[in-house]
Amino acid sequence: MSNVYNFCAGPAMLPVAVMEKAQSEFLNFAGTGSSVMELSHRSSEFIQVAEKAEADLRELMAIPDNYKVLFCHGGGRGQFSAVALNLLGANKKADYIVSGTWSKAAAEEASHYGDINIINVLNNEQGIQSVQASTSWPLSDDAAYVHYCPNETVDGIEIFDVPDTGNIPLVADMSSTILSREFDVSKFALIYAGAQKNIGPSGLTLVIVRDDLLGKAHIDTPSIMNYQVLAENGSMYNTPPTYGWYLAGLVFDWLLAQGGIKAIAKINDKKARLLYQYIDQSHFYKNTISPENRSLMNVPFLLTDDTLTAKFLQQAKQQGLVALKGHRSVGGMRASIYNAMPIEGVEKLVDFMKTFAEDNQ
Numbered sequence: 001m002s003n004v005y006n007f008c009a010g011p012a013m014l015p016v017a018v019m020e021k022a023q024s025e026f027l028n029f030a031g032t033g034s035s036v037m038e039l040s041h042r043s044s045e046f047i048q049v050a051e052k053a054e055a056d057l058r059e060l061m062a063i064p065d066n067y068k069v070l071f072c073h074g075g076g077r078g079q080f081s082a083v084a085l086n087l088l089g090a091n092k093k094a095d096y097i098v099s100g101t102w103s104k105a106a107a108e109e110a111s112h113y114g115d116i117n118i119i120n121v122l123n124n125e126q127g128i129q130s131v132q133a134s135t136s137w138p139l140s141d142d143a144a145y146v147h148y149c150p151n152e153t154v155d156g157i158e159i160f161d162v163p164d165t166g167n168i169p170l171v172a173d174m175s176s177t178i179l180s181r182e183f184d185v186s187k188f189a190l191i192y193a194g195a196q197k198n199i200g201p202s203g204l205t206l207v208i209v210r211d212d213l214l215g216k217a218h219i220d221t222p223s224i225m226n227y228q229v230l231a232e233n234g235s236m237y238n239t240p241p242t243y244g245w246y247l248a249g250l251v252f253d254w255l256l257a258q259g260g261i262k263a264i265a266k267i268n269d270k271k272a273r274l275l276y277q278y279i280d281q282s283h284f285y286k287n288t289i290s291p292e293n294r295s296l297m298n299v300p301f302l303l304t305d306d307t308l309t310a311k312f313l314q315q316a317k318q319q320g321l322v323a324l325k326g327h328r329s330v331g332g333m334r335a336s337i338y339n340a341m342p343i344e345g346v347e348k349l350v351d352f353m354k355t356f357a358e359d360n361q
């Protein structure tokens with residue numbers, strides 16, 4: 001086993017047990033003599049894999065029966081377009097809450113398709129960023145939906161309360177927070193997430209959509225993005241990303257064996273607390289997000305002396321702490337600590353940070 005802890009924001013590390021299981025059946029899946037990736041998506045063996053993955057996800061997230069689960073192509077950005085094309089409807093108006101990089105990008109993409117009301121909810125007081133309480137968001141009463149991003153992967157900003165949008169459908173980009181903590185799915189009209197953080201490898205995108213929202217797509221919507229077409233065809237209108245779907249199934253299995261979302265959420269909380277607590281009591285490092293909006297999954301931090309950043313990253317890598325470089329738009333460091341990151345990885349990072357601080361005071 002490698003000694004490396006990978007803090008990449010995505011594609012991110014996967015649980016070792018999942019990788020070992022995939023490796024053990026890589027060449028010969030369930031006695032077929034073929035790899036899963038060589039099986040027809042319509043074969044009975046793959047259909048079993050696909051159905052079990054969906055059933056396990058439904059159990060993990062307690063997804064109500066009136067929601068479809070779609071296994072799609074196209075990533076988070078594919079859904080930026082798909083959501084607008086499927087849900088804008090005739091009046092083509094939607095509210096987009098902007099709380100960071102990805103929600104802004106989603107709003108910009110949706111603007112190609114309709115009249116997008118951008119609601120900026122970020123406060124910046126003396127360099128500390130926070131999100132305005134959702135009860136004060138100036139939502140429109142004629143929007144087809146409200147879109148927001150509960151966890152901003154680049155900025156490390158998380159919104160913990162689910163906004164109450166009344167009868168207006170709530171859409172969430174959960175790419176970097178899905179399966180990390182409990183969500184009441186019934187409060188959402190649609191949830192989507194690129195797989196490459198908490199689900200599996202990139203190339204697969206999950207959509208969980210309430211069934212009354214199907215059948216409203218714009219006439220020009222490509223069929224492979226049309227939720228109704230996908231739902232009617234069990235996500236097999238075209239060839240789905242079969243290997244990603246299989247690996248996602250292994251991750252769901254692993255999560256169930258850990259005790260489900262409640263159990264993993266406790267560990268996630270502990271990991272994040274360990275890191276933020278150390279950063280807060282140190283004069284050497286800082287995080288500029290207000291405590292109530294600090295992401296549990298993506299922890300950005302800066303060195304008070306930025307000239308040491310390259311040295312920090314290089315020495316961290318030598319210690320097996322890799323992919324800690326912050327997003328190019330933010331700089332500094334970012335530790336992404338998704339479900340697959342064991343607490344030992346965070347402990348090792350904090351130990352390294354302490355030593356680095358002592359050596360460079």
Ligand code: PMP
Pocket residue numbers: 009010074075076077078102149151152153154173174175176194
């Ligand atoms: N939304 C969020 C919250 C993300 O973190 C990302 C990717 N990091 C995206 C959307 C875009 O995803 P993709 O690269 O799969 O299009």
